[in-house]
Amino acid sequence: MRGHARNAVVMIAIGAAALAAPWIAPAITTQLAFLWLMILFAVTWDINGGQMGYNSFGNVFFFGIGVYVCALVQRDSGLPYYEALFAGIVLGALAAGAAALVLGPAILGIRGHYFAIATLGLSIVAADVASAWEYIGAASGMAPPVYPGAIESRTKFFYYLLFALAALTFVVVRWLYSTRFGLAINAIRDDEDKAEAMGLHTTRYKVFAWCVAALFLGAAGGPVGNLVGFIDPRDLAFAGATFGVWMVLMAVLGGKGTLWGPVIGAVVFHVTQELFWTYLLGWQRVAMGVLIVVIVVFFPSGILGWTLRSRRHAVKSLPQARTQSAS
Amino acid sequence: MSNLGVLIDAPILLLQLLVSGILVGAIFALVAYGMALVWGVMNIINIAQGEFVMLGGYVVFYLDRAGVHPVFGIPIAAAAMYVLGIALYRTVIWRIVDRDMFTAILATFGISILLQQLANQLFSADIRTVPSRLPSVQLAGGLMTVPEIKLVGFAAALAVGAVLIAFLRYTRLGRAIRATAQNARAARVLGIDTDHVYATTFAVNCAICGAAGGLVAMTWFIQPYLGLTYTLRSFMIVIVAGLGNLSGVILAGAGLGVVEEAAGFILGSEYQTAFIFLLLIVILVARNAMLARQRRYLK
Numbered sequence: 001m002r003g004h005a006r007n008a009v010v011m012i013a014i015g016a017a018a019l020a021a022p023w024i025a026p027a028i029t030t031q032l033a034f035l036w037l038m039i040l041f042a043v044t045w046d047i048n049g050g051q052m053g054y055n056s057f058g059n060v061f062f063f064g065i066g067v068y069v070c071a072l073v074q075r076d077s078g079l080p081y082y083e084a085l086f087a088g089i090v091l092g093a094l095a096a097g098a099a100a101l102v103l104g105p106a107i108l109g110i111r112g113h114y115f116a117i118a119t120l121g122l123s124i125v126a127a128d129v130a131s132a133w134e135y136i137g138a139a140s141g142m143a144p145p146v147y148p149g150a151i152e153s154r155t156k157f158f159y160y161l162l163f164a165l166a167a168l169t170f171v172v173v174r175w176l177y178s179t180r181f182g183l184a185i186n187a188i189r190d191d192e193d194k195a196e197a198m199g200l201h202t203t204r205y206k207v208f209a210w211c212v213a214a215l216f217l218g219a220a221g222g223p224v225g226n227l228v229g230f231i232d233p234r235d236l237a238f239a240g241a242t243f244g245v246w247m248v249l250m251a252v253l254g255g256k257g258t259l260w261g262p263v264i265g266a267v268v269f270h271v272t273q274e275l276f277w278t279y280l281l282g283w284q285r286v287a288m289g290v291l292i293v294v295i296v297v298f299f300p301s302g303i304l305g306w307t308l309r310s311r312r313h314a315v316k317s318l319p320q321a322r323t324q325s326a327s
Numbered sequence: 328m329s330n331l332g333v334l335i336d337a338p339i340l341l342l343q344l345l346v347s348g349i350l351v352g353a354i355f356a357l358v359a360y361g362m363a364l365v366w367g368v369m370n371i372i373n374i375a376q377g378e379f380v381m382l383g384g385y386v387v388f389y390l391d392r393a394g395v396h397p398v399f400g401i402p403i404a405a406a407a408m409y410v411l412g413i414a415l416y417r418t419v420i421w422r423i424v425d426r427d428m429f430t431a432i433l434a435t436f437g438i439s440i441l442l443q444q445l446a447n448q449l450f451s452a453d454i455r456t457v458p459s460r461l462p463s464v465q466l467a468g469g470l471m472t473v474p475e476i477k478l479v480g481f482a483a484a485l486a487v488g489a490v491l492i493a494f495l496r497y498t499r500l501g502r503a504i505r506a507t508a509q510n511a512r513a514a515r516v517l518g519i520d521t522d523h524v525y526a527t528t529f530a531v532n533c534a535i536c537g538a539a540g541g542l543v544a545m546t547w548f549i550q551p552y553l554g555l556t557y558t559l560r561s562f563m564i565v566i567v568a569g570l571g572n573l574s575g576v577i578l579a580g581a582g583l584g585v586v587e588e589a590a591g592f593i594l595g596s597e598y599q600t601a602f603i604f605l606l607l608i609v610i611l612v613a614r615n616a617m618l619a620r621q622r623r624y625l626k
Contacts, residue, residue, distance in 0.1 A: 289441025
């Protein structure tokens with residue numbers, strides 16, 4: 001019960017800090033909005049990657065669908081700004097979810113590293129098609145309509161939108177992990193064939209998990225496209241070499257397969273990345289490559305896995321000392 | 328798609344695409360064979376494969392600018408990449424040899440981003456090409472033109488491949504590499520220094536890629552971001568051919584070359600890369616369906 005109370009306090013504290021942040025530090029509101037996006041990225045990636053054992057390099061595909069669908073609705077629907085934006089977000093989420101539903105059964109049948117590389121291909125195909133397709137602006141991209149309010153309120157508006165989405169994602173995912181679904185995808189990660197032999201309809205669970213991730217990624221696409229103000233097919237929407245890899249990295253850095261790991265990983269990673277941008281301008285992407293190698297090679301179990309292990313060591317050594325003194 | 332009509336009206340073009348595709352396919356097969364070598368021996372899928380190709384191309388490009396003819400530039404590029412391979416093995420790769428495949432993929436992905444961004448910083452993002460100074464040859468009574476450089480590249484790729492086979496089959500170190508691929512533990516018991524074998528294997532792969540990169544720079548062009556296409560092409564060729572199947576790799580390489588040339592001609596070059604990756608996904612799904620029928624993936 002005390003753990004519960006502590007959890008609630010932590011979440012309320014984070015929520016309060018998040019709500020107050022744009023007023024305390026208005027200069028970095030955009031970066032903070034991206035922090036929530038990164039948390040959303042890491043948490044949704046971990047549904048498949050960490051909890052289900054399907055390491056995807058292509059989840060950015062769903063994000064890109066969300067970005068483009070929302071921008072298209074805003075351009076072509078003729079609705080007023082806010083109505084078009086919200087319709088775009090909902091349709092973007094649904095389109096991404098539908099894409100996962102259609103592609104899922106075939107692609108999620110591929111296992112292990114073959115799955116990882118197939119999904120890598122998926123995000124690149126999407127980037128190439130988007131930069132050649134005239135209807136969505138091809139390589140010169142798209143610009144969403146201009147926000148009708150003042151400049152400062154525009155950043156704040158999208159900040160709160162992304163915060164709400166990230167918080168919603170976290171709560172839903174947390175709830176899902178506590179249900180039968182959570183057990184099922186963990187069983188798939190531990191031994192898919194045994195899970196199937198036990199009577200679990202594995203394909204159904206796998207596709208559903210991918211759809212959940214896709215829904216939230218698709219929903220996040222719209223606000224991000226509007227916040228940035230310009231949609232580049234390779235650098236924003238289907239940015240496989242940045243967002244696509246970062247998702248994986250943040251989850252690995254924080255601790256794959258845990259609830260809080262991806263959140264912690266996203267925060268640490270995003271802060272590091274912003275520092276790189278500030279102090280290593282021009283070389284920040286080189287530094288990013290070094291960082292990836294260092295994280296993967298030296299911290300494979302992530303920050304959370306590492307602290308849990310060292311705490312477990314401490315706990316283990318304690319009772320031993322006691323029993324010795326008792327005897 | 329209008330080019331499809333052109334193709335039907337002039338079937339000689341089909342022959343042109345076929346020849347051209349087979350010639351460039353040899354270069355793909357070379358890179359793929361290197362990937363299969365590392366994969367088979369070290370159980371690592373090297374995502375940085377294409378970046379080694381790109382770097383090899385830059386070595387030849389800068390040597391050519393300094394007045395060194397590509398005939399000498401390509402061996403120098405291979406040697407330079409060999410050294411880079413040893414350095415990478417001693418710093419990073421040896422730590423991931425025994426780890427799971429996903430760690431290896433992610434770590435080599437990191438190396439790939441690192442090399443690509445370094446190249447972008449040092450060599451700029453401009454598209455570079457090494458002038459081959461060779462004419463085109465006319466075939467089939469002037470109906471077909473094949474740039475001579477593609478023939479040279481084809482011959483060079485075959486020569487490098489032949490040297491590699493001879494090395495693996497007849498030298499002591501080559502046999503040690505093959506023994507390690509078959510059973511690393513048994514090889515170690517029999518006194519093979521597997522660490523040395525891994526280092527050599529990885530470096531030899533880098534050297535192959537370096538040589539291939541020189542050929543790529545002469546046949547087409549190089550730029551810092553071209554790596555991933557070569558990595559995924561190699562991956563595709565290897566999974567179609569299977570590990571350690573040389574004739575399969577050559578056939579699959581030629582096949583990919585032909586399909587790609589045809590797709591580039593019919594769909595337009597802006598969709599050519601998208602087509603390659605789509606083909607990759609289709610191959611993986613099809614392979615999975617075939618394996619599922621026999622439930623072979625359970626092993």
